[in-house]
Amino acid sequence: MLTKRIIPCLDMTEGKVVKGIQFVNFRDAGDPVELAKKYDDQGADELVFLDITATVDNRNILLDVVKRTAKEVTIPFTVGGGIRTKKDMQLVLRAGADKVGVNTGAFKRPSLISECAQSFGTQCVVLSLDAKRIGNQWNVIINGGQTDTGMPAIEWAQRAVKLGAGEILLTSIDADGMRQGFDIALTKAVTKVVNVPIIASGGAGKLADFKDIFIEGKADAALAASLFHFGELTIKDVKKYLTDHNILVRS
Numbered sequence: 475m476l477t478k479r480i481i482p483c484l485d486m487t488e489g490k491v492v493k494g495i496q497f498v499n500f501r502d503a504g505d506p507v508e509l510a511k512k513y514d515d516q517g518a519d520e521l522v523f524l525d526i527t528a529t530v531d532n533r534n535i536l537l538d539v540v541k542r543t544a545k546e547v548t549i550p551f552t553v554g555g556g557i558r559t560k561k562d563m564q565l566v567l568r569a570g571a572d573k574v575g576v577n578t579g580a581f582k583r584p585s586l587i588s589e590c591a592q593s594f595g596t597q598c599v600v601l602s603l604d605a606k607r608i609g610n611q612w613n614v615i616i617n618g619g620q621t622d623t624g625m626p627a628i629e630w631a632q633r634a635v636k637l638g639a640g641e642i643l644l645t646s647i648d649a650d651g652m653r654q655g656f657d658i659a660l661t662k663a664v665t666k667v668v669n670v671p672i673i674a675s676g677g678a679g680k681l682a683d684f685k686d687i688f689i690e691g692k693a694d695a696a697l698a699a700s701l702f703h704f705g706e707l708t709i710k711d712v713k714k715y716l717t718d719h720n721i722l723v724r725s
Contacts, residue, residue: 477722478688479519479695480712481673482702484509486539486555487527491703504703507542513702514547516709519724521547522643522673522697524575524602525555526618537569544570552643554602560589567594575602575643578616581623581630584637591638600673601639603627605660606647612660619647627660628667635668642668643697646676651700653679661691673697681707681715688721 484491484506491506510521523543525536540553553566554575563574576599580586591599604619605612605627612627631642644664646657656677665672671694674687678698687693701707713723 476694477724478693478716479673480684480709480723481520481522481695481697482509482513482518482709483522483524483675483697483699485524485526485699486536487525492526506539507546509703510543510551511546513709514549517713517725518549518709519695520549521551522575523551523553523555523571525553527555537565540566540569540571552600554600554643557586558583559586560593563590563594563598567598573598573600573641575600576639577602577604578618580634581614581616581625584633587634587637587639591640596638596640599639600641600643601631601634602643602645603631603634603664604645604647607660612663615647628663631664631668635670639670641671641673643673643675649677650675652677653700655679655683656687656691656693656696658686658691661687661693665692671695681712684712684716685719685721688716 486506491504491509513521550572552573552575553571557563557574557576558579566574587599604615606615614623614625614627614630616623644661646660649657654677656674661674673695674691674693675697678701684696687696716723
């Protein structure tokens with residue numbers, strides 16, 4: 475069995491890390507580079523940076539933060555937000571990111587995924603999929619959680635992987651910030667239909683939630699934000715708990 479990854483997420487706006495609930499009501503959580511360095515030192519497997527207002531504000535991602543982070547950390551990190559073209563992705567990779575997350579830009583123009591995969595490799599292309607339960611299905615939500623596309627999340631995940639996405643960052647808007655556990659049903663539904671790694675995001679509130687998303691949700695990695703940012707748990711706490719429950723993690 476492959477080892478499971480623990481990934482802190484840094485949601486950024488205007489150069490600061492923030493954390494909200496269900497994509498609204500954000501509060502300041504600190505400096506992105508300082509937090510990245512802290513998580514690197516704590517033993518995080520990877521990092522995810524999401525410039526959550528780049529698309530809504532119609533601006534490019536903050537490359538200066540990417541460059542400064544690349545100088546401070548040794549672990550891989552993914553950067554997303556405001557990626558609309560292959561050139562955008564190239565700039566982020568040149569700034570030091572290892573992978574790039576595509577969301578709204580890819581949904582509006584799916585060929586962006588294949589263009590980037592062909593140019594940089596599927597391992598660099600992460601589909602950032604924000605999903606919300608609408609009726610009896612999960613829909614894809616774009617524009618920073620503001621627009622319901624009406625497309626089933628399962629369908630979009632399958633299509634994106636065929637186009638060349640090498641990984642999916644799957645965020646449950648319903649669970650985000652609620653700290654009631656990851657959305658196991660959503661995660662399991664997506665892992666059943668694609669053959670790329672799934673990073674589960676949204677809802678971590680206690681140690682057992684990480685175990686549940688790996689065992690029941692079949693996720694390959696678990697992402698969390700506020701639990702780590704505000705010092706309630708450390709990466710080591712989570713990894714020790716998982717090890718004690720016979721779940722393989724990286725040391």
